[in-house]
Amino acid sequence: MLMRILVAAAGLIALLVLDHLGTLAALPGLVRLGLYLIPYAVIGWDILANAVRNILHGQVFDENFLMAVATLAAFGIGEYPEAVAVMLLYQIGELFQSYAVGKSRKSISDLMDIAPEFANLETEDGLEQADPEDVAVGSIIVIKPGERVPLDGTVLSGESLLDTAALTGESVPRRASAGDDVISGCVNGSGTLRVQTTKVYEDSTVSRILELVENASSKKARVETFITRFARIYTPVVTILAVLLALVPPLVLHQSWSQWIRTACIFLVVSCPCALVISVPLGFFGGIGACSKLGVLVKGSNYLEFLSSLRTLVLDKTGTVTKGEFKVARILPQETDEQTLLELAAHGEAYSTHPIAQSIREAYGRQPELSRLGQTQELSGRGIETTLDGRQLLLGNATLMQERSIPCPVLESMGTVVYCAMDGRYLGAIEIADSLKPGAAEALAAVKAQGVEQTVMLTGDRREAAELVGARLGIDQVHAELLPGDKVAHVERLLAETGERGKLAFVGDGLNDAPVLSRADVGIAMGSLGSDAAIEAADVVIMDDDIGKIASTIAISKKTMRIVRQNIVFALAVKLLIMVLGVVGLANMWLAVFGDVGVSIIAILNSMRTLRMGKRR
Amino acid sequence: MKKKFKMEELDCANCAAKMEELIKKIPGVHDANMNFMTQKLTLDAEDDRFEEILAEAQKCCDKVDKGCRILV
Numbered sequence: 030m031l032m033r034i035l036v037a038a039a040g041l042i043a044l045l046v047l048d049h050l051g052t053l054a055a056l057p058g059l060v061r062l063g064l065y066l067i068p069y070a071v072i073g074w075d076i077l078a079n080a081v082r083n084i085l086h087g088q089v090f091d092e093n094f095l096m097a098v099a100t101l102a103a104f105g106i107g108e109y110p111e112a113v114a115v116m117l118l119y120q121i122g123e124l125f126q127s128y129a130v131g132k133s134r135k136s137i138s139d140l141m142d143i144a145p146e147f148a149n150l151e152t153e154d155g156l157e158q159a160d161p162e163d164v165a166v167g168s169i170i171v172i173k174p175g176e177r178v179p180l181d182g183t184v185l186s187g188e189s190l191l192d193t194a195a196l197t198g199e200s201v202p203r204r205a206s207a208g209d210d211v212i213s214g215c216v217n218g219s220g221t222l223r224v225q226t227t228k229v230y231e232d233s234t235v236s237r238i239l240e241l242v243e244n245a246s247s248k249k250a251r252v253e254t255f256i257t258r259f260a261r262i263y264t265p266v267v268t269i270l271a272v273l274l275a276l277v278p279p280l281v282l283h284q285s286w287s288q289w290i291r292t293a294c295i296f297l298v299v300s301c302p303c304a305l306v307i308s309v310p311l312g313f314f315g316g317i318g319a320c321s322k323l324g325v326l327v328k329g330s331n332y333l334e335f336l337s338s339l340r341t342l343v344l345d346k347t348g349t350v351t352k353g354e355f356k357v358a359r360i361l362p363q364e365t366d367e368q369t370l371l372e373l374a375a376h377g378e379a380y381s382t383h384p385i386a387q388s389i390r391e392a393y394g395r396q397p398e399l400s401r402l403g404q405t406q407e408l409s410g411r412g413i414e415t416t417l418d419g420r421q422l423l424l425g426n427a428t429l430m431q432e433r434s435i436p437c438p439v440l441e442s443m444g445t446v447v448y449c450a451m452d453g454r455y456l457g458a459i460e461i462a463d464s465l466k467p468g469a470a471e472a473l474a475a476v477k478a479q480g481v482e483q484t485v486m487l488t489g490d491r492r493e494a495a496e497l498v499g500a501r502l503g504i505d506q507v508h509a510e511l512l513p514g515d516k517v518a519h520v521e522r523l524l525a526e527t528g529e530r531g532k533l534a535f536v537g538d539g540l541n542d543a544p545v546l547s548r549a550d551v552g553i554a555m556g557s558l559g560s561d562a563a564i565e566a567a568d569v570v571i572m573d574d575d576i577g578k579i580a581s582t583i584a585i586s587k588k589t590m591r592i593v594r595q596n597i598v599f600a601l602a603v604k605l606l607i608m609v610l611g612v613v614g615l616a617n618m619w620l621a622v623f624g625d626v627g628v629s630i631i632a633i634l635n636s637m638r639t640l641r642m643g644k645r646r
Numbered sequence: 647m648k649k650k651f652k653m654e655e656l657d658c659a660n661c662a663a664k665m666e667e668l669i670k671k672i673p674g675v676h677d678a679n680m681n682f683m684t685q686k687l688t689l690d691a692e693d694d695r696f697e698e699i700l701a702e703a704q705k706c707c708d709k710v711d712k713g714c715r716i717l718v
Contacts (some may be wrong), residue, residue: 079712086709091660134685302660306663307659310682
């Protein structure tokens with residue numbers, strides 16, 4: 030192609046020089062036409078051939094046909110150099126355009142370069158390199174240092190650090206040793222791991238993620254569908270206008286044919302919608318790619334569009350803004366010391382399977398000596414009564430203390446407070462609470478800075494706990510003690526309130542939020558690496574549990590939309606301007622070619638900017 | 647049955663959209679998606695006529711852009 034362009038360009042320049050020197054003027058007109066047809070044929074034969082073939086197939090308004098008609102018409106009115114030049118520029122533009130598209134496609138696929146190429150399968154005759162697709166569940170594979178984990182599995186032996194950055198954007202590596210699950214797509218650090226696979230390649234994390242991202246562009250944003258529909262009517266309309274322009278003024282107003290045919294040619298050249306048809310999806314694809322670089326999967330460009338006009342952000346509490354781990358947060362002894370209080374509580378809760386009991390035992394760190402315990406009784410909704418070393422021990426909530434007329438201070442807490450009394454004397458309290466994720470408050474402030482008007486927290490947890498969290502994070506509305514069905518009702522109400530002005534997103538950990546995730550305009554699941562259910566149910570998946578990525582994702586969506594809109598406005602404005610200038614006789618064919626391929630290239634380059642967003646932090 | 651195919655020399659986004667339209671109209675096709683960015687065709691069609699439909703789909707591509715091939 031490059032060769033053809035160079036030959037045709039050389040030919041055209043030579044002819045232009047000869048024309049200028051007056052050599053050609055001496056020759057008969059037909060010879061001059063013939064000479065110009067040589068570079069034209071070199072550069073444009075395939076366009077002409079395609080145009081003819083497509084007409085035979087009933088595909089009339091394609092760009093080959095438009096270019097062929099425009100250039101042939103230019104020959105018809107005696108503008109030989111223009112005809113050749115238009116074809117030449119068109120081909121140069123096409124070449125550059127396909128280069129730019131190829132380049133951006135490559136950078137997108139580099140982004141997605143998480144697919145493992147092989148698995149070291151352990152067989153009777155030693156290690157064998159196998160295609161991950163051919164490895165059966167339960168096979169044993171060996172992952173050497175620096176290799177990519179090919180399939181999901183459980184570590185049998187070995188120890189290493191896994192780099193999950195390609196999946197989660199998280200730069201701190203995960204430790205993996207015997208018994209841990211490993212996820213395909215991670216890169217192994219310096220140790221060798223022997224892994225028993227738990228999934229076939231098709232169901233493994235890496236292939237599901239790749240599939241999601243590849244299918245993302247099939248869920249089209251409103252702008253995209255608009256552009257496709259627009260392109261379908263734009264070309265015929267402009268072409269018909271061109272025909273009218275070529276015929277009506279000369280026939281009705283008796284004006285010069287050549288002038289109006291030239292105008293018609295300009296219309297034909299700018300009538301191709303390619304700038305829009307390529308650059309809009311490319312922009313969205315780049316935006317989705319930028320998100321995945323952050324470890325955020327967006328399942329369709331429509332969700333990117335929704336996120337850019339987000340007005341209401343609804344959050345789940347546990348696991349979303351809090352860590353979801355219940356731990357002893359405070360030990361408040363009275364008349365004793367912390368260690369003794371913890372020891373008493375750990376013994377009292379020795380038999381309980383309640384999560385609160387587990388966290389107390391965990392904090393105690395030693396095995397309770399069961400021989401010291403007497404008869405233990407669970408008091409439902411109150412706590413536990415038992416004897417320790419022959420003395421009566423009470424562990425429970427404030428109600429229990431009141432009932433036994435034991436005076437105690439009432440503590441305000443985000444979690445649960447266990448009051449402890451021995452032989453009727455209050456000895457202190459232990460607070461077990463979930464803790465806020467580090468940076469949660471900043472993350473919500475950043476979301477507000479991105480134009481979100483209100484944040485709402487919905488939780489099944491107790492009111493006091495929820496309100497304390499809400500106040501610390503600056504959340505606008507807190508609704509607590511909700512059943513799953515209530516959450517849906519609240520989201521419905523908020524959707525109605527948000528209405529036409531914007532979109533609503535729900536953020537949850539994806540475990541029991543499926544109905545709400547699907548009801549919201551955008552359902553965002555967090556901390557989902559390895560959780561199939563969450564990846565399935567949500568529209569946007571944040572692979573790790575960094576809540577700060579919500580704001581970054583909104584920022585990317587806004588920038589993507591801005592770039593897409595710029596392209597649409599720019600391309601249409603230039604084309605319209607050229608058409609207007611053409612009608613009043615101020616535009617020529619050269620300008621028209623710019624209006625076609627030039628605009629496409631600029632729009633593609635602009636779209637490629639989306640790829641540079643979402644740099645790893 | 648749903649299957650994914652790589653495309654070769656799928657050069658223009660508009661053509662991809664046109665091919666998708668045409669392929670969707672083939673009888674027996676449940677859904678089709680021609681992805682210009684990933685250069686892939688996802689074809690969801692009746693099981694027993696899949697091969698036939700695939701050949702038909704190739705014809706649709708030929709109509710729009712002769713150089714473009716579905717790799718099987």
